[in-house]
Structure formats: C-alpha cells, structure tokens
Amino acid sequence: MSITRGRGVTISDVAAAAGVSRAAVSKVIRNAYGVSPAMRRRVEAAIEELGYRPSVAARALRGSSYRLGLEIPYVSARFMSQIVEGANRAVAGTPYQLVLAPADGPEYSTLESLADGLVDGIIAVSPRVDPPWLEELARRVPMVMLGRHDDPVAYDTVVGDDEAGAGAVMDHLLALGHRRIAHLTEPEAVTLATPVTPHVVRVAVYRSRMAAAGLAPIIEVARWEDGDSGVREATARLLSLPDPPTAIFAGHDDIALIVLAGVAAAGRLGEVSVAGYDNTDMAQHPLIDLTSVDQQGAEMGARAATMLLERLQGRTERRQHVVATSLRVRGSTRPPLS
Amino acid sequence: MSITRGRGVTISDVAAAAGVSRAAVSKVIRNAYGVSPAMRRRVEAAIEELGYRPSVAARALRGSSYRLGLEIPYVSARFMSQIVEGANRAVAGTPYQLVLAPADGPEYSTLESLADGLVDGIIAVSPRVDPPWLEELARRVPMVMLGRHDDPVAYDTVVGDDEAGAGAVMDHLLALGHRRIAHLTEPEAVTLATPVTPHVVRVAVYRSRMAAAGLAPIIEVARWEDGDSGVREATARLLSLPDPPTAIFAGHDDIALIVLAGVAAAGRLGEVSVAGYDNTDMAQHPLIDLTSVDQQGAEMGARAATMLLERLQGRTERRQHVVATSLRVRGSTRPPLS
DNA sequence: CGGGGTGCGGAGAACGGTCTACAGTGAGGC
DNA sequence: GCCTCACTGTAGACCGTTCTCCGCACCCCG
Numbered sequence: 001m002s003i004t005r006g007r008g009v010t011i012s013d014v015a016a017a018a019g020v021s022r023a024a025v026s027k028v029i030r031n032a033y034g035v036s037p038a039m040r041r042r043v044e045a046a047i048e049e050l051g052y053r054p055s056v057a058a059r060a061l062r063g064s065s066y067r068l069g070l071e072i073p074y075v076s077a078r079f080m081s082q083i084v085e086g087a088n089r090a091v092a093g094t095p096y097q098l099v100l101a102p103a104d105g106p107e108y109s110t111l112e113s114l115a116d117g118l119v120d121g122i123i124a125v126s127p128r129v130d131p132p133w134l135e136e137l138a139r140r141v142p143m144v145m146l147g148r149h150d151d152p153v154a155y156d157t158v159v160g161d162d163e164a165g166a167g168a169v170m171d172h173l174l175a176l177g178h179r180r181i182a183h184l185t186e187p188e189a190v191t192l193a194t195p196v197t198p199h200v201v202r203v204a205v206y207r208s209r210m211a212a213a214g215l216a217p218i219i220e221v222a223r224w225e226d227g228d229s230g231v232r233e234a235t236a237r238l239l240s241l242p243d244p245p246t247a248i249f250a251g252h253d254d255i256a257l258i259v260l261a262g263v264a265a266a267g268r269l270g271e272v273s274v275a276g277y278d279n280t281d282m283a284q285h286p287l288i289d290l291t292s293v294d295q296q297g298a299e300m301g302a303r304a305a306t307m308l309l310e311r312l313q314g315r316t317e318r319r320q321h322v323v324a325t326s327l328r329v330r331g332s333t334r335p336p337l338s
Numbered sequence: 339m340s341i342t343r344g345r346g347v348t349i350s351d352v353a354a355a356a357g358v359s360r361a362a363v364s365k366v367i368r369n370a371y372g373v374s375p376a377m378r379r380r381v382e383a384a385i386e387e388l389g390y391r392p393s394v395a396a397r398a399l400r401g402s403s404y405r406l407g408l409e410i411p412y413v414s415a416r417f418m419s420q421i422v423e424g425a426n427r428a429v430a431g432t433p434y435q436l437v438l439a440p441a442d443g444p445e446y447s448t449l450e451s452l453a454d455g456l457v458d459g460i461i462a463v464s465p466r467v468d469p470p471w472l473e474e475l476a477r478r479v480p481m482v483m484l485g486r487h488d489d490p491v492a493y494d495t496v497v498g499d500d501e502a503g504a505g506a507v508m509d510h511l512l513a514l515g516h517r518r519i520a521h522l523t524e525p526e527a528v529t530l531a532t533p534v535t536p537h538v539v540r541v542a543v544y545r546s547r548m549a550a551a552g553l554a555p556i557i558e559v560a561r562w563e564d565g566d567s568g569v570r571e572a573t574a575r576l577l578s579l580p581d582p583p584t585a586i587f588a589g590h591d592d593i594a595l596i597v598l599a600g601v602a603a604a605g606r607l608g609e610v611s612v613a614g615y616d617n618t619d620m621a622q623h624p625l626i627d628l629t630s631v632d633q634q635g636a637e638m639g640a641r642a643a644t645m646l647l648e649r650l651q652g653r654t655e656r657r658q659h660v661v662a663t664s665l666r667v668r669g670s671t672r673p674p675l676s
Numbered sequence: 677c678g679g680g681g682t683g684c685g686g687a688g689a690a691c692g693g694t695c696t697a698c699a700g701t702g703a704g705g706c
Numbered sequence: 707g708c709c710t711c712a713c714t715g716t717a718g719a720c721c722g723t724t725c726t727c728c729g730c731a732c733c734c735c736g
Contacts, residue, residue, distance in 0.1 A: 359686045396691090
C-alpha cells in the first residue's frame with residue numbers, strides 16, 4: 001500500500017478552479033481591498049471544495065507566519081503551564097497561533113531557532129541568557145521577556161513583583177516567630193546578579209529582611225545544582241545542620257514540594273515550616289497545603305502575549321509590566337515549636 | 339530610539355562575502371557533495387563573520403523545516419511533560435528541533451496548523467479526532483499518534499499496554515478485598531468506542547474485571563464533563579452515594595489527585611482507596627503517595643520521536659509500538675475498613 | 677593526442693505565497 | 707463627448723533557500 005505524500009493544494013489550484021488569478025485568491029484569503037462579492041463567493045467555494053490551506057512557510061518567507069513562539073526552559077515546571085494557558089487565551093481569537101519551544105538547557109540555541117523565521121515574535125522565559133545578547137536578538141524579532149528585572153531597550157518585560165512577594169513571605173515567617181530561616185534557591189547560573197532574574201531579587205530580599213531582623217549571622221542560602229536529587233540533598237543537608245532552620249523559604253513551588261517531601265521523610269513535618277512561590281495548583285492541594293506567593297502566572301502569560309501582539313501592530317516604545325503578588329498562607333507554615 | 343528591524347543576513351550576503359555563488363554556500367551548509375576544502379573554509383569563515391543562519395521559512399518552502407511538531411491537548415497534564423522530555427531527548431543530536439503545539443480544545447485546528455508547512459512531521463496526543471480524518475492528514479505529513487489503540491494505515495502509534503495496566507489496578511484492588519470499586523474517567527468525548535483511546539480500554543477492563551468478580555450489578559462509571567470542578571463534583575457524588583465505593587480507580591493521576599483532595603476534604607482519607615494511572619511525579623510524593631500505573635511516558639515520547647525520524651528517513655511501513663506498564667503500589671490503596 | 681572521467685563551482689528554475697503597479701471598465705461631472 | 711475617478715482584477719517581481727543540470731579544468735590512459 002503506497003502512501004502518496006500528496007502535494008498539497010496550492011493557491012494556483014484554487015485560482016484555476018475559481019477561474020481567477022492567484023493574486024485574486026490571495027486577496028480573498030487576506031480579506032484585502034478590491035474584491036467583488038461575486039468573486040469572493042467563487043473563490044471561497046473553490047477553497048472550500050479543494051480544502052485549501054495557505055502554506056505557512058510561503059507566507060513566512062514573504063512576510064509573517066502568524067505564529068508566536070513561547071520559549072520555556074522546563075516544560076515540567078508547573079508554573080509554566082499557567083503561563084502557557086494565559087498566553088494561549090490571549091492569542092485566541094487573533095489570527096496568531098502559539099507554538100512552544102522547550103529549551104533543553106542553554107536557551108540560546110532554542111531562541112535562535114525560533115528567530116530563524118519560524119515565528120513573528122517571541123515570548124521567552126530565559127533566566128540564563130545575558131541582556132546584550134537579547135538586545136541583539138530583539139532587534140531582529142519582536143520580543144517579550146517573562147520574569148526579568150532588566151532595563152532593556154529593544155524588548156518588553158513582564159515580571160512579578162518579587163520584591164513584594166518575597167518580602168511578604170519573609171514578613172510572614174518572621175511574624176510567626178521564626179529566626180533560623182533558610183532560603184533554598186536555584187543554581188548559580190540563575191542567581192547571579194546579571195541577568196536580574198526573579199530569584200536574584202528573592203535572594204536579595206531574603207538577605208535584607210534577615211539583616212533587618214538582626215539575623216544577618218544566620219543567613220543561610222542553599223543552592224541546588226543538579227536536578228531534583230540536588231534539591232533533595234540540599235534539603236537533607238539543611239535539616240542535618242547543628243542548628244537546623246525552623247523554616248525554609250523555597251525559591252519556587254517545585255523546590256518547595258521536594259523540600260516538603262524531605263521534611264516529611266525526616267519525620268519533621270509540623271516542625272519545619274516551608275514556603276514556596278508561584279502558588280501552583282499543587283500548593284493548593286489539601287494534602288500539600290503549601291504557603292506560597294500567587295503571582296498570577298496566567299495573567300503574566302496573557303499580558304506578555306498581548307504586548308507582543310501590540311508590537312506586531314507597530315508599537316516600538318518599550319513597555320514593562322509588573323504584576324501584583326499576594327501571599328497565600330496555608331498549613332505548611334506555622335509558628336516554630338519551641 | 340529607533341529599532342531597525344534588521345533584515346537578517348541571507349545566503350546571498352554570505353556568497354558575496356566569500357566570493358562564491360549562493361549554490362556553493364548552500365552546499366557547504368548542507369554538507370553536500372562537490373565542495374573543495376578551500377572553498378569550505380572561505381564560506382565557513384564568511385558564515386561565522388556575518389553570523390548567518392539559514393531561514394527556516396525558505397527551507398520549509400523548498401523542502402524541510404527540520405522541525406517536528408508535538409501536539410498536546412493539555413499542557414498542564416503532568417503526564418505530558420514526561421512525553422515532551424522523552425521526545426526532546428530522542429531528537430537531541432539530530433538536525434531536528436521539537437516544537438510544541440498546545441491544543442486549546444478541539445485538536446483538529448491545532449493539527450492542521452502544524453501540518454500547514456510548519457513541520458516535517460507530527461507527533462500527536464489527540465484523543466478526540468477521528469481515525470479517518472487522521473488518515474487523511476497522515477497522507478500529507480508523516481505522523482505518529484500517542485495513546486491510540488487504532489489500527490491505522492498511514493500513521494504509526496505508540497501506546498501503553500492499557501489492558502495490562504488497568505488489569506493490574508483492578509486485580510490489586512480486588513485482592514485487597516474491595517468490592518464497591520468505582521471508576522472515574524474522562525468525558526464522553528474521550529471515552530466513546532471510536533477512536534479507541536486508552537480510557538476506552540481502561541473503562542472496558544474495569545467493567546470486565548468487575549463482571550468477572552461477580553460485581554456487575556455495582557459497576558459504577560463516573561465521568562466528569564467540566565474541568566477540575568467537574569471532577570470535584572463527581573468525587574463528592576460518589577462519596578455521598580448510599581453505598582459509597584471503598585475504592586476509586588481514577589482514569590489518570592490528575593484525576594486521582596483531585597479525588598484524593600475530595601476524599602481528604604471529606605475526612606475519609608484512610609477509608610477510601612484511590613488509584614491513578616501514569617505514575618506522574620506527584621504520585622511519588624510522600625504526602626500524596628498514590629498507587630498508580632507506570633507507563634513510561636518519557637519512553638513513549640522517545641519512541642514516538644524515533645519512529646517519526648525513521649519515517650522521515652523513508653520508512654513507509656506502518657509500525658505500532660506498545661510499551662509495558664507496571665503497577666506502583668503505594669499508600670493510597672489499602673484493604674477496606676470493614 | 678584524443679577521449680572519458682572526475683572533481684568543483686555556477687546558472688537558473690522552482691517552492692507558494694504577497695504585494696505593487698497597472699490595465700480595463702463604467703459611471704458621473706462638466 | 708471627453709476627462710476623471712472609483713472599482714476590480716491581473717501580471718510579474720520578490721522572499722531565501724534547494725537542487726538539477728551544465729560547464730570547465732584537469733588528469734589518466736590508450
């Protein structure tokens with residue numbers, strides 16, 4: 001049984017079937033000016049009958065592909081699905097389609113491959129690429145960055161209010177009476193000063209709140225370096241310190257979940273408080289019940305998509321949007337035992 | 339500050355810079371025959387210097403885009419990230435790049451938009467599209483379907499052994515002594531007889547095992563129809579039956595998690611057993627500790643990608659791959675109380 | 677010294693759309 | 707009756723690659 005990889009029907013086929021020129025068909029499908037009702041009907045009938053669909057490649061070559069690229073560093077990150085959902089919602093009803101590009105590690109190559117003509121614009125969550133490189137890229141393709149506290153020229157940003165969010169977590173933990181509070185965050189690559197990622201800010205806020213509370217000497221910033229097992233090890237290490245923390249502020253919920261698992265495994269569930277960030281769906285699960293910061297991932301995704309669409313409409317001034325955060329206090333944080 | 343949306347550097351620019359023809363440059367970047375070492379050096383130097391990157395659109399128009407499309411119905415589904423991870427791994431090292439297309443609801447339009455020349459091949463998880471339509475599409479674009487027990491002509495399939503997996507769950511629950519076992523599954527659109535989705539099989543296995551155990555009269559198949567809240571309602575309804583089930587077999591882990599939440603909320607955590615399917619990462623979390631069926635999502639994604647690559651190499655015979663399952667018994671299933 | 681390779685590079689036609697410039701056709705105004 | 711103009715539709719260049727020929731130079735061999 002031979003499968004004929006059928007050459008799809010092209011605009012020429014439609015034109016021939018409708019007895020008009022290719023340009024005429026093009027006008028009809030683009031809703032362009034200069035089409036009589038009669039011709040429109042004929043062409044639309046032909047399109048319908050032949051099942052014609054314009055080739056994205058050909059369109060992209062000439063102008064736009066009507067595709068927006070959303071680059072995400074880790075598909076498994078629960079926060080990402082909020083973003084995707086929001087972006088998808090914002091794009092619905094427009095002629096644009098969202099495509100996701102999962103980055104396996106260094107986002108550079110993923111971003112470039114998106115920029116190579118596949119998409120008309122890019123939304124990216126790329127904590128590891130440096131600002132100058134991004135500026136360069138943004139000069140070729142309209143771009144919105146999620147979760148960067150940069151001060152860019154050529155691209156827009158959408159970011160949560162990490163200052164307020166992390167501040168709320170620390171205030172909450174301190175108010176509960178905690179003193180030995182540790183912060184478990186992302187690897188160094190994501191928490192260096194540049195680019196200014198959310199985690200950089202969260203670490204800074206943690207430090208300053210600790211210092212302000214006179215706890216500078218017991219500041220404890222732990223980083224994991226190697227996947228989930230790294231987080232597990234870091235947790236175990238924190239818990240086995242001579243003076244173990246009574247509360248652990250995790251950089252985001254995915255970390256917090258593993259920390260919780262570690263705390264549970266150590267049989268110290270009520271003893272060590274855990275807070276996360278992102279308010280992912282699992283944080284709300286009654287069996288997890290994790291205190292976390294809601295930073296409206298879906299809203300962030302939607303804003304980013306909307307801003308990108310504006311860029312495609314012609315806006316050139318830079319725009320930066322900050323979304324508000326709110327602390328969701330749940331059972332995972334309580335006063336220290338003693 | 340004006341951003342010049344710089345016209346990217348094209349193959350002609352490279353050709354001019356290297357003092358050769360466009361065809362020559364094309365040969366170099368494709369590693370084609372007929373290139374002298376000297377010319378290769380000159381061209382590569384020019385490429386490097388200009389930072390040239392071939393346009394995907396132009397390539398796609400002419401032949402292949404070197405992009406594989408992975409269509410996923412719900413990005414938030416935890417099982418999907420396993421698949422993406424596996425597919426990405428299989429594609430790494432090849433000239434191909436994976437792009438994800440999130441389907442908001444009806445997968446038809448998403449699949450078509452992928453097939454419109456964006457990608458060279460498609461991997462899809464589309465429980466709702468019907469077989470004939472898929473056959474049609476697969477004649478235009480090489481395609482591998484995940485999670486379908488179809489008997490297709492033009493596309494390949496990768497699917498878990500749902501017969502064995504669901505059987506293992508039921509055997510386990512029955513062996514524990516459960517009799518009133520309910521099955522909570524996907525909406526009708528996904529559990530009709532055609533197309534044959536994993537859920538169709540799981541429902542069938544549930545029914546037949548119940549019948550075989552002489553429990554046909556108390557078969558209870560519940561379906562949710564409207565998002566997470568639907569699952570919550572279905573759970574509440576099951577729990578408030580006059581003779582409530584002592585065990586609930588959920589169609590997959592995402593459902594099971596919500597069921598667990600409902601059971602916990604009703605204060606009947608040890609009382610009602612819950613089993614899931616997919617063995618997602620949350621099932622393994624000690625605070626969730628959900629009995630589930632491992633069907634190796636990453637392996638499925640990897641197999642699918644590999645099979646698609648084979649198709650692109652020229653294979654035309656249909657292939658169907660079944661991955662083995664194994665039951666992971668955890669704390670969420672125990673003998674009934676009485 | 678002529679003929680047949682072989683190795684290297686280029687010319688030019690696709691691919692399937694978009695878009696600009698222009699031609700034809702009536703109608704309306706003077 | 708002629709000019710202008712709005713309205714429709716078409717011709718044809720163009721986007722950036724790939725790929726099939728084809729030509730040229732050189733070498734080997736009889």
